[in-house]
Amino acid sequence: xxxxxxxxxxxxxxxxxxxxxxxxxxxxxxxxxxxxxxxxxxxxxxxxxxxxxxxxxxxxxxxxxxxxxxxxxxxxxxxxxxxxxxxxxxxxxxxxxxxxxxxxxxxxxxxxxxxxxxxxxxxxxxxxxxxxxxxxxxxxxxxxxxxxxxxxxxxxxxxxxxxxxxxxxxxxxxxxxxxxxxxxxxxxxxxxxxxxxxxxxxxxxxxxxxxxxxxxxxxxxxxxxxxxxxxxxxxxxxxxxxxxxxxxxxxxxxxxxxxxxxxxxxxxxxxxxxxxxxxxxxxxxxxxxxxxxxxxxxxxxxxxxxxxxxxxxxxxxxxxxxxxxxxxxxxxxxxxxxxxxxxxxxxxxxxxxxxxxxxxxxxxxxxxxxxxxxxxxxxxxxxxxxxxxxxxxxxxxxxxxxxxxxxxxxxxxxxxxxxxxxxxxxxxxxxxxxxxxxxxxxxxxxxxxxxxxxxxxxxxxxxxxxxxxxxxxxxxxxxxxxxxxxxxxxxxxxxxxxxxxxxxxxxxxxxxxxxxxxxxxxxxxxxxxxxxxxxxxxxxxxxxxxxxxxxxxxxxxxxxxxxxxxxxxxxxxxxxxxxxxxxxxxxxxxxxxxxxxxxxxxxx
Amino acid sequence: xxxxxxxxxxxxxxxxxxxxxxxxxxxxxxxxxxxxxxxxxxxxxxxxxxxxxxxxxxxxxxxxxxxxxxxxxxxxxxxxxxxxxxxxxxxxxxxxxxxxxxxxxxxxxxxxxxxxxxxxxxxxxxxxxxxxxxxxxxxxxxxxxxxxxxxxxxxxxxxxxxxxxxxxxxxxxxxxxxxxxxxxxxxxxxxxxxxxxxxx
Numbered sequence: 001x002x003x004x005x006x007x008x009x010x011x012x013x014x015x016x017x018x019x020x021x022x023x024x025x026x027x028x029x030x031x032x033x034x035x036x037x038x039x040x041x042x043x044x045x046x047x048x049x050x051x052x053x054x055x056x057x058x059x060x061x062x063x064x065x066x067x068x069x070x071x072x073x074x075x076x077x078x079x080x081x082x083x084x085x086x087x088x089x090x091x092x093x094x095x096x097x098x099x100x101x102x103x104x105x106x107x108x109x110x111x112x113x114x115x116x117x118x119x120x121x122x123x124x125x126x127x128x129x130x131x132x133x134x135x136x137x138x139x140x141x142x143x144x145x146x147x148x149x150x151x152x153x154x155x156x157x158x159x160x161x162x163x164x165x166x167x168x169x170x171x172x173x174x175x176x177x178x179x180x181x182x183x184x185x186x187x188x189x190x191x192x193x194x195x196x197x198x199x200x201x202x203x204x205x206x207x208x209x210x211x212x213x214x215x216x217x218x219x220x221x222x223x224x225x226x227x228x229x230x231x232x233x234x235x236x237x238x239x240x241x242x243x244x245x246x247x248x249x250x251x252x253x254x255x256x257x258x259x260x261x262x263x264x265x266x267x268x269x270x271x272x273x274x275x276x277x278x279x280x281x282x283x284x285x286x287x288x289x290x291x292x293x294x295x296x297x298x299x300x301x302x303x304x305x306x307x308x309x310x311x312x313x314x315x316x317x318x319x320x321x322x323x324x325x326x327x328x329x330x331x332x333x334x335x336x337x338x339x340x341x342x343x344x345x346x347x348x349x350x351x352x353x354x355x356x357x358x359x360x361x362x363x364x365x366x367x368x369x370x371x372x373x374x375x376x377x378x379x380x381x382x383x384x385x386x387x388x389x390x391x392x393x394x395x396x397x398x399x400x401x402x403x404x405x406x407x408x409x410x411x412x413x414x415x416x417x418x419x420x421x422x423x424x425x426x427x428x429x430x431x432x433x434x435x436x437x438x439x440x441x442x443x444x445x446x447x448x449x450x451x452x453x454x455x456x457x458x459x460x461x462x463x464x465x466x467x468x469x470x471x472x473x474x475x476x477x478x479x480x481x482x483x484x485x486x487x488x489x490x491x492x493x494x495x496x497x498x499x500x501x502x503x504x505x506x507x508x509x510x511x512x513x514x515x516x517x518x519x520x521x522x523x524x525x526x527x528x529x530x531x532x533x534x535x536x537x538x539x540x541x542x543x544x545x546x547x548x549x550x551x552x553x554x555x556x557x558x559x560x561x562x563x564x565x566x567x568x569x570x571x572x573x574x575x576x577x578x579x580x581x582x583x584x585x586x587x588x589x590x591x592x593x594x595x596x597x598x599x600x601x602x603x604x
Numbered sequence: 605x606x607x608x609x610x611x612x613x614x615x616x617x618x619x620x621x622x623x624x625x626x627x628x629x630x631x632x633x634x635x636x637x638x639x640x641x642x643x644x645x646x647x648x649x650x651x652x653x654x655x656x657x658x659x660x661x662x663x664x665x666x667x668x669x670x671x672x673x674x675x676x677x678x679x680x681x682x683x684x685x686x687x688x689x690x691x692x693x694x695x696x697x698x699x700x701x702x703x704x705x706x707x708x709x710x711x712x713x714x715x716x717x718x719x720x721x722x723x724x725x726x727x728x729x730x731x732x733x734x735x736x737x738x739x740x741x742x743x744x745x746x747x748x749x750x751x752x753x754x755x756x757x758x759x760x761x762x763x764x765x766x767x768x769x770x771x772x773x774x775x776x777x778x779x780x781x782x783x784x785x786x787x788x789x790x791x792x793x794x795x796x797x798x799x800x801x802x803x804x
Contacts, residue, residue: 038785039692039785040791040798041787041788041790041791042785042786042787042788042791043785043786043788044785044786061788061790062788062790062791064788064790066786287718290721305714305717305718306718307714307715307717307718309695309698309715309718309719313698313701313702313797314698314702315695315698315699315702315715315719316699316702316704316707316711316712316715317702317706317707319711319714319715321711321714321715
């Protein structure tokens with residue numbers, strides 16, 4: 001077994017690493033501070049690595065690290081600073097692209113606003129480069145030429161959003177493998193919950209009891225992720241089970257800061273006819289973040305003075321000063337992103353503008369609370385019988401450090417709970433910036449021993465599209481049905497034989513299966529067929545393909561080989577689909593066809 | 605000191621040349637040379653008449669060319685780097701270099717508020733400060749034995765010997781922790797703020 005257990009929180013905007021030294025007396029996860037380029041020619045360690053890559057184009061010795069030289073890129077703090085000055089050369093939010101089925105995730109598409117294909121990398125490349133940086137930083141700091149201490153030789157738990165589907169998880173594992181790391185995946189809200197368990201040692205049983213449902217609310221820099229964990233009585237002891245995960249919500253702390261900045265910029269233009277350029281807007285966003293944090297900690301604080309200093313060497317000449325009041329924060333952030341809402345409120349549906357820039361599918365409705373209402377009511381029984389509401393809430397993510405935002409979410413959920421005479425307890429979490437990495441390392445230790453584990457299994461149910469046997473109508477393709485091949489909650493390390501015959505692969509050709517996922521259809525069993533895949537609770541993923549070479553088996557090219565499907569959810573959390581020959585022993589693995597963007601297949 | 609006589613003589617040569625403007629130019633130049641050599645000779649005489657100066661100390665060997673790392677170290681520990689950090693964090697150098705006479709107190713105040721907040725990060729991240737005295741200003745402090753005058757300055761009616769007792773007028777500051785990023789030896793250590801050119 002490896003001397004260290006390492007937890008890596010590969011966040012959308014920040015990466016954190018935590019480790020347990022198994023030889024040490026304490027099993028408490030320690031933070032690993034990450035050396036990185038913090039300014040031109042300056043290297044320093046910081047608690048987190050900002051998830052930014054600056055692609056300089058030419059080699060620049062200022063990006064030399066203690067372990068690398070001759071680089072034409074840099075990762076981390078300096079790259080984040082470059083993002084506002086040279087956005088066309090800076091990769092950011094790569095993780096959101098990793099789960100975006102609208103692009104070829106293996107193709108060089110980032111930075112998105114750069115038209116020069118030469119200077120771009122793929123979302124998977126970006127994840128690999130972050131992990132390579134972590135690997136080299138670790139080996140430089142911790143390994144000291146001791147082979148067994150190198151990161152490649154450690155047990156690594158890598159966290160992913162609970163909302164990540166099988167394809168995004170597979171790509172994450174591929175990126176890790178490309179960086180030479182073998183990893184086990186863990187969902188971020190679960191990691192946050194493990195951090196809470198670890199912090200509370202054995203005392204957690206005093207806080208939660210059998211029958212409790214814990215809502216984990218993880219609001220990071222770029223994404224929001226919900227999970228529901230149920231506490232059950234298992235032969236007299238408490239058992240934990242992750243019973244639901246939310247949809248992928250592209251909303252986070254960065255949106256709040258930008259919204260404040262845009263609100264102030266609009267006011268400056270309206271009242272004083274001042275138009276800000278990109279540099280000033282970046283400065284305003286930075287100042288708004290500081291002011292917002294002050295106001296959210298202490299609402300009684302006076303309106304915060306904000307000054308965007310002049311860009312040239314003249315600081316006061318060219319300065320724009322304004323102020324941010326508590327009311328501004330309430331209007332733009334609290335009422336904008338966290339409005340009170342009813343449990344039966346839903347996020348406003350996405351309005352498709354005629355000419356929308358083809359980019360990340362940012363949420364149409366910024367109200368985190370409405371997304372939460374959608375999640376909670378979906379997983380609390382039917383609308384008439386919403387008795388199974390969460391009665392505990394655990395927060396994670398940088399945004400939840402702001403007491404007032406946390407309070408607003410608690411008050412909102414409290415109102416829902418009050419209607420059913422329920423109660424709500426807020427679990428005090430660890431450091432919301434580092435908890436996920438810490439919980440991930442702790443999970444690695446838990447896997448080795450007999451400490452309590454959250455039973456989770458597959459976060460989605462998966463379906464394969466099959467053509468229905470309805471008579472064909474000229475001009476219409478036959479309606480598509482979906483066959484459930486993985487039920488929600490299928491445990492890691494299990495295999496499922498799909499009880500369905502009538503599938504076939506064509507010899508000498510590539511056969512393609514359409515592939516679907518749902519995080520809300522939690523009761524479909526393997527083999528269930530749903531008739532309408534065109535519903536909101538099922539999303540299409542990249543197709544699955546299998547290529548059957550012509551071989552010496554005597555089956556002529558073009559003939560169909562009848563197959564059965566077998567699905568395997570691996571121990572590390574990835575999903576594999578296999579076609580087994582009905583009549584023989586041969587088997588073929590289905591591959592995710594990530595190279596075809598989903599929107600393209602929709603169009604055809 | 606030895607340069608002075610020759611300077612005086614040199615000045616006299618020029619005076620002589622200027623005064624004898626009725627003499628033929630060539631002759632004048634020759635005379636000038638003669639006088640000049642005389643002057644040199646005179647200098648020698650003066651030198652010889654004097655007590656020889658002490659042997660000059662051998663010039664210290666020229667410092668070895670600093671290696672890249674030494675430059676970086678000197679830079680890391682140096683004042684320029686602190687200036688750079690204060691400028692980067694909060695534009696302090698820009699502010700101190702700006703002529704603020706033309707601006708109103710409101711404008712200056714707004715800027716200072718921002719600069720104050722941003723520069724403060726340097727004191728939390730790079731140069732942590734702590735007071736020298738734990739007592740608050742205005743409180744009484746007593747010292748049974750002597751004090752290090754670089755740390756504690758005694759003012760007012762100071763007795764010749766300890767114990768010293770008095771009111772704390774300034775609690776003092778000292779750096780309690782220094783943390784600087786590692787600098788590559790390849791950057792220009794004189795730069796406090798790089799110039800910027802925006803290409804559109």
